[in-house]
Amino acid sequence: MVQRILNDPDNIVDEMISGFLKTHKDIVEATENNRVIKAKNIPKDKVGIITGGGSGHKPAFIGYVGKNMCDAVAVGEVFSSPTAMAFLDAAKAVDQKKGVACLYGNYSGDNMNVKMAIKMAIKQGITIKSVIANDDVASAPKNQREKRRGVAGEILMWKIGGAKAAQGGNLDEVIAAAQKAIDSTRSVGIGLSPCTLPAAGHPNFEIKPGMMEMGIGHHGEPGMEICSLKTAKEIAEKMINIVIPDYPFKEQDEVVVLVSGLGATPVMELYVLYNEIEKLIKTKNIIIYKAYVGNYFTSLEMKGATLTIMKLDQELKKLIDMPAYTMGLKQK
């Protein structure tokens, strides 16, 4: 039995949204569709930025709605895609006749529903273009990048796309910046313990004590290797050796590094892990321009972490530096 604070598991998403809206009144507001949340005080005449995804990944996805990131989000059930109607309503909520950029992760349900939303939007005179995050190196070989899933790299995609729109970029410029961001980004995850869907009540996969899973997905999708639990230093080496050569990141590259916990790993361990990652990256003469460490994209109460690295150019550097104010990312 999983020890949870909830009422009816079938109602957890609606109750979570209700609590979220009450807490963050200064950042977000409800819309007519109760599975769509939008930012408050969206600046005039800008491209709308939307996203959407399953629940249980907090702060993703609703935690990245706010100033200079996403303008609206479509909220799905736990670990399952929002409906096409929710994506459409998110677009309608933020459309200012400048077009809407839908920046989301590569999962079959999301792909299907975003495509349907785009078709419906055309009929209503709204232009939606999309960027599909596929930063998870472990989910498919490099020559099949279109099959790779989106993981914590999505946050950097939202940061860049949101900043470009805030700068006044047009739809094509916003899409190009978000696409460049995700094309320059690689991630890998490690799992130390499983999670349990509230409605199921038992884990849908297993990680034995003393073992870990390299390359695990954000919903427990199988990784590349199950091995004995390593030290932080060894884990960092394994993660770096997957992420760095794939892009590949090279000497003198300037990068953003994001280490996210998967939920139940204490934050102090994330800093221990980042401490090792930073040393390894330095050894490779790659320059860390900015680092984010914390619970940025979780999987309920899974233990483990993800490593995400994004290569910067002059444009991306300016956009990553732009202030942001959301529940999940606040930056001066």
Added chain:
Amino acid sequence: MVQRILNDPDNIVDEMISGFLKTHKDIVEATENNRVIKAKNIPKDKVGIITGGGSGHKPAFIGYVGKNMCDAVAVGEVFSSPTAMAFLDAAKAVDQKKGVACLYGNYSGDNMNVKMAIKMAIKQGITIKSVIANDDVASAPKNQREKRRGVAGEILMWKIGGAKAAQGGNLDEVIAAAQKAIDSTRSVGIGLSPCTLPAAGHPNFEIKPGMMEMGIGHHGEPGMEICSLKTAKEIAEKMINIVIPDYPFKEQDEVVVLVSGLGATPVMELYVLYNEIEKLIKTKNIIIYKAYVGNYFTSLEMKGATLTIMKLDQELKKLIDMPAYTMGLKQK
């Protein structure tokens, strides 16, 4: 076996500090004492705000060092007090001959070490005055408030004391504001699963599946009652019925509400819990001026949550509204 990302458990605090300093270069910096971290760019001629406590409670304590909150922190081993020397060095790092306010939690080790640090400071010409947080209602009866422990209410005390110092308050004014903050604050915790000290490797207490512990402390200190695991609505009622009558908070009071996870409880459940707490507070005609929901003060990978309520007056309202910029609390 607990599934952790670490190297040597005896080295976890030093490695965590190293990773923390590398990540938050814009907010904090090292000092000569490797167990003391200070804020960057502390404004001139202000009262210094320091705190300190055991590790494993992230963002507490080092996550609240930064603009308009704490100026320096003394870092202890996991769940154990910093040394007297660390408290003293924290004071020395921020002393500007305006005095230093040490705002910390009521635990015997911290009390002893802060008292020693104050004595040593006098000899060096530094004035330290202290406020001891004792917001945990469950830890002693109301007529023995001096025995109560400090829990998540400490964050509100740091917010208020830090803001008062930033406003230019003198030492006595800062101490008075912080004391008023904690005197107006009450908290209670619930535990759903235990945590394990990295060096011990096994939990030092037990919560059976299907059960929960009302009034549990931040280190698993025994609470008031062990009962079957309730729904979010019932848990909210139990927490409210402990916190509200103790102060007591009354009709038309304006309050801050802080719901913190203990580490491994998914954040979506905290919003579900807050959704119920908000309804109950409204029913009592108490006015929620501001709410914080998230992992603000954790206990490694414990499952559970704390509820903290602080009554506001005009002064506290202005101070709680002041911007802050720390790893754990960023507010415009």
